[in-house]
Amino acid sequence: DAGVTQSPTHLIKTRGQQVTLRCSPISGHKSVSWYQQVLGQGPQFIFQYYEKEERGRGNFPDRFSARQFPNYSSELNVNALLLGDSALYLCASSLLVDYGYTFGSGTRLTVV
Amino acid sequence: AQSVTQPDIHITVSEGASLELRCNYSYGATPYLFWYVQSPGQGLQLLLKYFSGDTLVQGIKGFEAEFKRSQSSFNLRKPSVHWSDAAEYFCAVGATSGTYKYIFGTGTRLKVLA
Numbered sequence: 001d002a003g004v005t006q007s008p009t010h011l012i013k014t015r016g017q018q019v020t021l022r023c024s025p026i027s028g029h030k031s032v033s034w035y036q037q038v039l040g041q042g043p044q045f046i047f048q049y050y051e052k053e054e055r056g057r058g059n060f061p062d063r064f065s066a067r068q069f070p071n072y073s074s075e076l077n078v079n080a081l082l083l084g085d086s087a088l089y090l091c092a093s094s095l096l097v098d099y100g101y102t103f104g105s106g107t108r109l110t111v112v
Numbered sequence: 113a114q115s116v117t118q119p120d121i122h123i124t125v126s127e128g129a130s131l132e133l134r135c136n137y138s139y140g141a142t143p144y145l146f147w148y149v150q151s152p153g154q155g156l157q158l159l160l161k162y163f164s165g166d167t168l169v170q171g172i173k174g175f176e177a178e179f180k181r182s183q184s185s186f187n188l189r190k191p192s193v194h195w196s197d198a199a200e201y202f203c204a205v206g207a208t209s210g211t212y213k214y215i216f217g218t219g220t221r222l223k224v225l226a
Binding site: 004033056058102108 | 116144146148153154155156157158161202204206210211212213214215216217218219
């Protein structure tokens with residue numbers, strides 16, 4: 001069975017640019033969450049989506065946005081990139097909102 | 113405020129020795145608790161989880177964890193460490209009030225000596 005897949009695996013962007021990260025959940029999983037992991041820290045919650053609706057948002061600026069599609073895949077968008085946005089972005093999926101999540105391998109974003 | 117504390121940033125053990133990684137949490141209700149492992153440059157792999165019931169939880173790769181409500185702890189243990197266990201370990205609380213999300217600790221990096 002395919003796990004949570006994220007693309008691209010690595011990305012280099014310039015300050016001020018915009019980026020879109022993609023996530024395909026495990027088949028049958030309807031909930032997707034996004035986390036940011038800065039080097040040396042634990043992951044921080046960004047968004048949660050369930051059945052295509054935003055169920056929660058972490059303490060991130062409006063430059064961060066996301067959406068979930070009818071097939072339950074998801075995109076995370078970050079506008080006006082800052083150096084501090086450099087991080088590993090993790091997507092996680094689950095059958096239900098409040099259940100155990102399976103994480104993907106992440107997208108490593110470097111902003112220069 | 114909800115939080116997770118992993119007091120040990122780095123731990124070094126010899127191969128074959130026992131291991132205990134500490135995790136303390138602050139959460140108002142009965143939490144969902146998780147341990148994840150992360151190899152360099154990789155995502156998070158779930159080792160074990162506690163939702164309710166038996167407070168001693170068995171996981172993959174020979175790991176176990178014990179939920180102690182009185183101590184607000186969920187320590188991870190392994191009786192005999194293998195070199196392949198070297199990685200970073202994260203404890204997390206599943207916060208169920210309001211938005212369901214994970215609150216992670218800052219992680220413990222495990223080094224295994226041959």
